[in-house]
Amino acid sequence: MEDAKGNGVTIAISNDPPFMKMNPDGTPGGWGPEMDAAILKEMGITKFSGEMIEGGAMIPALQSNRATLSSSGALFIRPERCDAILFSEPVSCNSEGFLMSSSLAGKVATYKDVADQGLKIGVCAGCSNQKLAIEAGVKEENMVVYPDATTAAKLLEDKRVDIVGNDSFTLSVLFKRADPAEIHFVRIANTRGCAAAGFGKANAELRDAYNEGLRKVRANGKYMEIMKKYDFEEGAHDVETASMEQLCRK
Known part of the structure; x- marks a missing residue:
């Protein structure tokens, strides 16, 4: 002290x-x-x-x-x-959340949905979203690890991933900067931490x-x-x- x-x-x-x-x-x-x-x-x-x-x-x-x-x-x-x-x-x-292409709206609500549909997801290195993706069975080749939220938004914008996972507050901020016609935001139920x-x-x-x-x-x-x-x-x-x-x- x-x-x-x-x-x-x-x-x-x-x-x-x-x-x-x-x-x-x-x-x-x-x-x-x-x-x-x-x-x-x-x-x-x-x-x-x-x-x-x-x-x-x-x-x-x-x-x-x-x-x-x-x-x-x-x-x-x-x-x-x-x-x-x-x-x-x-x-x-805060809860976990997803940002995704608007074409996936209504089709993805959980990490299991990501795994089952073989979607490519951006996850934060060492963060809870990476762990949740692994536990849900998302394949390693379908995970792109990003260092920060700014990079995550760029991955989605460039269509290098279908979805980005992070906490819902961070994603809600990114969503406000995005085109709502192209990007969809969803909070994941029962993931509050x-x-x-x-x-x-x-x-x-x-x-x-x-x-x-x-x-x-x-x-x-x-x-x-x-x-x-x-x-x-x-x-x-x-x-x-x-x-x-x-x-x-x-």
């Missing part, structure tokens, strides 16, 4: 605006880093830098201290991840401070102010009833 207060922290982010982005001045921006900054400032940490890291490299970056924490929206809490890093309490809860800030195993003190700061911003209204700023009120649903301990349980 003393080092973080004196020297600041490095937040790992992916190229996923407006969720996460790197500002022109080199500081991390977007919903996640803005929420992180508000939370940590409550605990006396006011210096922040950003490190752009692909999704699949987030956990190794925390383990090697390349980054102090992963931004609050970068990683969903999963039992296997809890073995590798520490998580804060949930900061947002919660995202949180991630920390290396040696940073328990900082993780605990983050949890205290999170409690404070929820109490003083700053949390919902940031959620509303990014039109992400739906991400606040179920957060109060979810817990890191519950989500880490196998």
Whole structure:
């Protein structure tokens, strides 16, 4: 904590605006880093830098201290991840979703549909959508791994994939930028999960401070102010009833 207060922290982010982005001045921006900054400032940490890291490299970056924490929206809490890093309490809860060619509207609602129809899908490296695709039986040759949401949108636009999987908030943002006559967006039923800030195993003190700061911003209204700023009120649903301990349980 003393080092973080004196020297600041490095937040790992992916190229996923407006969720996460790197500002022109080199500081991390977007919903996640803005929420992180508000939370940590409550605990006396006011210096922040950003490190752009692909999704699949987030956990190794925390383990090697390349980054102090992963931004609050970068990683969903999963039992296997809890073995590798520490998580804060949930900061947002969200479902999985698909973006697809409008020609597939009404034909694809689950990852099993993707597998059964032999469709090509873009999945985030090391993310829950990649795991769900594998578990549903999507063949390896039908999965294209992308490093960030911006690349995912480009894959779909160039017709290199039929579908893109990611969390529904990220995809809803991409959908707003797309031509609705060509692209269809769907939320996947029964896939709600919660995202949180991630920390290396040696940073328990900082993780605990983050949890205290999170409690404070929820109490003083700053949390919902940031959620509303990014039109992400739906991400606040179920957060109060979810817990890191519950989500880490196998």
